[in-house]
Amino acid sequence: MDDFLAARLQMAFSLGFHIVFSCIGMVMPFFMCTAHYLWLKRKKAVYLDVTKAWSKGVAIFFATGAVSGTVLSFELGLLWPKFMEHAGPIFGMPFSLEGTAFFIEAIALGFYLYGWNRFHPWFHWFTGVIVGISGLLSGILVVAANAWMNSPAGFDFINGQYLNIDPMKAMFNEAWFSQALHMCVAAFVSTGFAVAGVHAMMILKGKNVNFHRKAFQIAAIFGTIAACLQPISGDISAKDVAKRQPAKLAAMEAHFHTEKGVPLIIGGIPDTATQTVKYAVKIPKALSFMATGDFNAEVKGLDQIPKKDQPPVAVVHYAFQIMVGLGMAMLGLAVVYFIALLKKKNWAGSKWMLKLFVIATPMGFLALEAGWTVTEVGRQPWIIYGVMRTADAVTPMPGIAYSFYLFTAVYISLAIIVSLLLFRQITMVDKLYDSSSDKKIK
């Protein structure tokens, strides 16, 4: 395997792994605090049990996410030293603030996990809220740094030199808001659906139903609300990408020829040689409308972008289709769930509803990974869009393929152990917690 490809794959793998853990670590605390709040208000033991069970999940995911995040901060330099040499001083601001947010999250988590019966109950609850808020903040900051790679700002690039650096401008680059919003909502969707799906399965198995119903409801409400908000954020992102990175949008939509009134392409197999898309469904003028708000507007196609600056079309196109498709499926389920909650109470606990949620368990995370692929692969061949090529940033050290095999093996074994651990946490629920009734304590 050639070193450049190995470095890209290792980075993709590390980020793809980290993103799952950090999203869960970022969103689960909010579920946990909601259950904790309900326990403090209603004094039903089942909410305390849910809180404690979830707090163990938070601990496992936080630790794994912290470790994979530490590794990433090294990998940036190990794999892309030329990028970091120039980019570090420019886009470092969000990273230095993220350090603080993450530190506070770790401290708050220390208070929360070890603080049962040691502090005032509401102070203890509040430390859990801090875990969630600071986690979300670090997520936003890290995404702001990634947004800078898509939308470089805060410096002048003159004769290969990076001059007049302004770290604040770099942090608040044009893409930071749309990307951070899309990512945060995605974290809620994917974690919400994953957690709800797992508890739905346990309800269907008929074990400790009361416990799992309460847990399911909290996760499902978070996930479905987020799923309804995501299309709005997606629209903001699409318009933003159309303006800043026409090459990315063109690859997402496999849009080869610059035209007016461009149709939206759904599915299909793009062929870069003939510049056509086979077997696709086309919605007339929809892409022009989505990208600009005007049905007849011109949308730049790949023909306007030099061959050497084009991202790989097929990967980006398929990833985008997967993301949108799964997003729509979850939106549909969310709408059905809301109808159930508001109008058809007997739907909410029905078997078919739970089964739908079980099917939807992995959808959020698959969509998340697909979306990440769109934004990262869609930026290629650039590591800093329009400024530095990824191939020019890679480390001079040969033999990166071995490093890639090593990291892959480690991440795969970690994923297996974490899954085993979660499986055990979930199956132990009926032994650890007796939540058969809505009994109140105190």
Next chain:
Amino acid sequence: MVYVVIIFLWTAILLYILLGGADFGAGIIELFTSRANRPRMRKKMYEAIGPIWEANHMWLIIVIVILFVGFPKIYTTVSIYLHIPLVCMLMGIIARGTAFVFRNYDAVKDDMQKVYTPIFVISSVITPFFLGIIAASAVSGQIDLQAQDFVSAYILSWLSWFSLSVGLFTVTICAYLATVFIIGEAENEQDGQLFTRKARRTIFIVMAAGGLVFLAAHSEGIPLLNWIFSDVPGIIALIMATISLVITFVLLNRNKPIMLRLLAGFQVTMILFAATYSHFPDIILLKGGDNLSLLRHQGELKTMEALGYALLIGSIFIIPALVYLIYSFQQKKGTKGAH
């Protein structure tokens, strides 16, 4: 502002060695504890490091962030030429961090524990070992920017007796910190004696490893003695460290746990001071003497200002919270938590 950043960098390194070091040490002494005493040792260790261990990675992250934002040339040089020991250290960090959580949060306590525990223990040795190698390689002039072949560029940059001996020394320092730290956790006479005995033995091992470092430096022509004894502050630091080590030794069985912890912390601070002072502001010594300096290789003014303010603002939030965290768990020990 660059000095504010440098002080943060140095303090973060020190705190990582002290707190993270005690944390690594916990795993190291588990390895050197008889099978019979192991469960008791482990339980005490978990109670002692549990609440703050989540925070320990952060010191390392702060060090890395300061380096890549403020001193990118230094960060990238280390990343390129010390790639291999860095990857080894990262493997240690991954294995250790996850094994620690897994063994404490696995809902079923069964044979899987036999998988987690060795991973935790071995990675507790590997991580500080490579950390020491990296630090030693950075200051011993082994990195050769002109190297043409793989071995001299990426292997000989860190593989030397000096680096290996510093790696070993770092491991013993971690073990020492942990043994001194845990003395205060003993609840009965028997535990107290066990921990004191451990601490005393560790002191001898630290001194032996320290001697090895000097021997290795001498045999490879690294002027370690010159560095330390060429200026007064270095000499003073080393003398203070030695005196306090003697005091520690005397106090070991006098039941003064807090005093002991402070002394151990003081010694490590002095060693780090002596090791860094003579080179300052140089931080990476390259082959051929073209060194990387914290002052000459700093980022642009605006970057350094932003970084400095970010660190200052961050510490306003972090320090009180961290102090309160450690304080509350010291105060309320004995009150049983939910775990």
